[in-house]
Amino acid sequence: MEKVKIALLGFGNVGQGVWKILNTNKREIMINCGYEVEVGKILVRDKNKPRAVEVPDSIVTTDINDILSDKDIKIVVELMGGSEPSKEYILSSLKAKKHVVTANKLLLATVGDELISTADAEGVQFYYEASVGGGIPVIREINESLTANKIESIVGIINGTTNYILTKMSQESMGFEEALKEAQAKGYAEADPTSDVEAYDSVYKLAIMASLAFSTKVDSSSIYREGICKIDSIDIDYAKKFGYVIKLLAIGKEIDNELELRVHPTMISKNHPIANINDSFNAIFIKGNAVGDLLLSGRGAGDLPTGSAVVGDIISIIRNKADLRSIGEIKSNLPLKKVKDFNEATSRYYIRLQVADIAGVLGEIAAVFGQYDVSILSVNQEVIDKDSVSLVFITHSAKEGNVSNSMKVIESLDHVNQIASIIRIEEF
Amino acid sequence: MEKVKIALLGFGNVGQGVWKILNTNKREIMINCGYEVEVGKILVRDKNKPRAVEVPDSIVTTDINDILSDKDIKIVVELMGGSEPSKEYILSSLKAKKHVVTANKLLLATVGDELISTADAEGVQFYYEASVGGGIPVIREINESLTANKIESIVGIINGTTNYILTKMSQESMGFEEALKEAQAKGYAEADPTSDVEAYDSVYKLAIMASLAFSTKVDSSSIYREGICKIDSIDIDYAKKFGYVIKLLAIGKEIDNELELRVHPTMISKNHPIANINDSFNAIFIKGNAVGDLLLSGRGAGDLPTGSAVVGDIISIIRNKADLRSIGEIKSNLPLKKVKDFNEATSRYYIRLQVADIAGVLGEIAAVFGQYDVSILSVNQEVIDKDSVSLVFITHSAKEGNVSNSMKVIESLDHVNQIASIIRIEEF
Incomplete structure (x- = not known):
């Protein structure tokens, strides 16, 4: 598979988030841009600083020129923050005809037009989705x-x-x-x-x-x-x-x-x-x-949400240069995914029944639920008229198929007048 | 200024929304894609049907071939809905090497991959942001x-x-x-x-x-x-x-x-x-x-929100083909906009004061507000201790400058101990 090499300037919280995403979501990234994205170099201030994420020594450098002079590196990702040397490094990268992605709000707010016009003049791309709102794609929106x-x-x-x-x-x-x-x-x-x-x-x-x-x-x-x-x-x-x-x-x-x-x-x-x-x-x-x-x-912040915006920008840059038809081809050749049998789906349930006001009905119903592995969280009972009551069950998580089978049996019970309502309860 | 000609298939609610947006937001559209977008032809079933939006007779047609054969029309916008003849018209347009924008959820859900692969094969663009969520850019998001x-x-x-x-x-x-x-x-x-x-x-x-x-x-x-x-x-x-x-x-x-x-x-x-x-x-x-x-x-619906997504797609198609540097140039040459003097900004205000518990203080303060055109909506008074009370004012909309001037005078009043808080109240 073809690769696109990038360099990270800075390897703090967001830089490590970008590294994690590039590794964890390799397949999704390949599907979305047609290439594997590989970190070719990482610029840090101190090589010996302990870091939560381990990277090969061979790609870590303290010299920006290692990156600027590396013809294989097509995209430079600035994640150091602050005004200098970030600004100088971005400008040098653009002038070395490298595309640039940054999360630097200070630079964008103060010298954004200089950076954008330099990118335009050099004919390279400059993206900065992560500078506002972390993972929220507000820049692209506007x-x-x-x-x-x-x-x-x-x-x-x-x-x-x-x-x-x-x-x-x-x-x-x-x-x-x-x-x-x-x-x-x-x-x-x-x-x-x-x-x-x-x-x-x-x-x-x-x-x-x-x-x-x-x-x-x-x-x-x-x-x-x-x-x-x-x-x-x-x-x-x-x-x-x-x-x-x-x-x-x-x-x-x-x-x-x-x-x-x-x-x-x-x-x-x-x-x-x-x-x-x-x-x-x-x-x-x-x-x-x-x-x-x-x-x-x-x-609006955090390693992975901000990294999501940064890697999204990297993918956009690659797509803008890539042959979109080949991405279309990759996508159309993906294996179909199986849709789960709905009976296997799980949910919690709100179930409202109308039953005869007779001793033992609740027990009878509860037994059926038990038989089908539908576990009850709560029951509410309210009198409707002199002969019937309303029973409202909230279940624990249960399988659709088990619930519908239990309802068929419950519907057939002598003292159950009506299954008035079944509504799924979800958390997201 | 250069123009890009498009054709609308269908001129109902959304079609008329697109027409309105293209006219009202001509300047914004030009800034964002570098071109004026002109409706060259509109396909309708019945030329004589009365419509809320008036368009020149000369561009209205009942024959799709008028559009397919018109070399000047670069983008076809399908807004008829339903499965046929929409599908046939979209496929014919793609095969005539025209880019296509559609809002047709039924087609996308049923034959979307056929439409997308045809567009890929013909080397033209196919966008459908408006098919889900009206004005919400969910397709682009994903x-x-x-x-x-x-x-x-x-x-x-x-x-x-x-x-x-x-x-x-x-x-x-x-x-x-x-x-x-x-x-x-x-x-x-x-x-x-x-x-x-x-x-x-x-x-x-x-x-x-x-x-x-x-x-x-x-x-x-x-x-x-x-x-x-x-x-x-x-x-x-x-x-x-x-x-x-x-x-x-x-x-x-x-x-x-x-x-x-x-x-x-x-x-x-x-x-x-x-x-x-x-x-x-x-x-x-x-x-x-x-x-x-x-x-x-x-x-998620409506002429203008859905039209926003459709016209956004049209602009994307044009930008993908345009020289982005020239758009950059247009943007960098726009006149700067004046930032309003903050004293002229208007807002409603929540103002909390600590004042001596003495008759007449409220009247004195109210008089100052009146003098500076700050109109009071409500006052709440609460006892703090035996000597002082808290006064909370909510104002009607007032000018920042008038409020700050009035506060200077109120601060200097003998019986006002402290301006404890000023918070603006906004509606959006």
Whole structure:
């Protein structure tokens, strides 16, 4: 099988996530782009630093030139963060005619147009899906899916740390300091949490989204910024009382060709879809003049979610260069997958029966369920009229076939008047 | 400016939506693909049928050959629905080397692989984002954003009609028949609602999504199907009692290389994100082994949302053929947009003050607000201790500058101890 070689700049959390995905999902990646993706080189600062993921020594380097001069490396993936040397390395890679993928929000927000125009000038591809919203494909959404729209507004919970803190404050009545400490203990917040809690992180991400959504260049210093440090539990309580939830929102609107751009704690109706995005989840709510309201939500950080966006970008670059017909051929030659016999599917069940109000009926029914391996979690009984009662069963997980067989027997029992309802109960 | 000519097959609801978007968003479309998109021909069954949208007589035809033989038409957009003559027209268009966009879920679910392989063989592009989820870019999500993932499950509310009916039954305690009638009156349900309420529509859409998500070919007849007609208000009430919501869900899972595929009414926890997707909104909840949980929600039907997906596909086709560098050039030469002075931004405000418990303070504060045009919606007063009280104001929409100026004056008042909190209240 043909391979495409890539290099990783940086091998921290996200870099290791990318490595894991390339290994675990080799088959899916091959199906989706027609190639195996192989990490040819990894740039690190310190070769001897212990790492959770083991990689061959031979591919680890501390010298960017090993990567720039390697003609076999077609794609450079920058995951170091910060402004320098990341910027220099990206520019050098582009000038060495390598395609670049980055997750660097700071660079995108501050010198994004320089990077994009350099890539254009060099005739190579430059992708940065992971710079906003981790695994949520918001960049592709704006750049490729909503191209038929004039985007009117984009509102996001785009920082998982602050959303986690606000969720704890709201759901468990913690104070800000206590919630911050828990976020730090869980690895959601850094030792120095300034960038998150003072909303700098959200400002960079809003600058990137707004530049794309409103087809202009947004200077992140033009965005009003207010963090969550001053939010008091008293305000959380008042918000509830008035039917609101407090979220740190990044807000971008275009009204009469002027932009309104701000990041601040915001009270929104508890019934709004983004009011229910909790913990470290992110969400982006977009209004387009054709599509209407669109919500995307998912994990905004973490090794695998962010790695999902990075590897998705790598695959896009390869596909753009590949012969799509050969991918079509790969896909059309895949083995068909078997669809499971529905009788073998498992589910929990809500079952409502109407039965005669006579002693022993419940026992009779329960015995049938037992016979067919359908285990009962709970039973509710309610009187319907003087002769009949309603029995509502909730089952543990059971096989479809067993349930339907047991129902056939139960239906035939003398004192069962009607099987009124069977509804499956699912968790996802 | 250069133009790309397209033809519309069918000019009903969605066709008219496409026409409107192409006209209203001409500028955005040009920025995003570098071309103006012009409708060169429209195929209709009856030229004289009155239509809400007026189009020039000269472009309307009843003969598909007018379109197939027109060398200037590069893209054919099939919006007639049904199986024939749609299938024949799509195949003829592909064989005439025209790219094709369709919203036809029935064709995709039944003969999708024939259409895709014909497009591949002819070397033309074939897009069908609008076939599932209306304006929600679920096809692109699976095909392009989540390519780094092994998709484990995909669960969707993919029929707006039934979601509207179930929402009415749940929130307004309507019976099924009554809710169906209201859906029909509002145009959400057809005169013959069988395809929606008996879940055929959802089955086709699940077949399309599952084929893509699990990289196989799904025969829609292998999907278990159960509609919502038998759902009783009693079951809705029991669901609430147990902490559930009933939704018509399309469920696809891959477990050990076997697929589980089913569409049926389902009880899910009221805290699950898709439990809160109401009315005619659609939602798709995807689990990938890298990205984790991802939710997309938006309008699953309607002229403009579905048109958004169709026109997005048209733009993708043009971009795939265009010189992307020239689009980059267009974008980099766009005029910068002005960012509004933050003092001119308007919002509603929650303002919490600590003031001395002395008669007249409230009046004094209210007078300052009045002076700066900050209009008060409500005031709440609570005693803090024997000397001070907490005053919580909710304002009507006011200008940021006016609020901050008024706060400066209020802060200086003798009996105001502290401005404890100011939080903006927003609606989106």
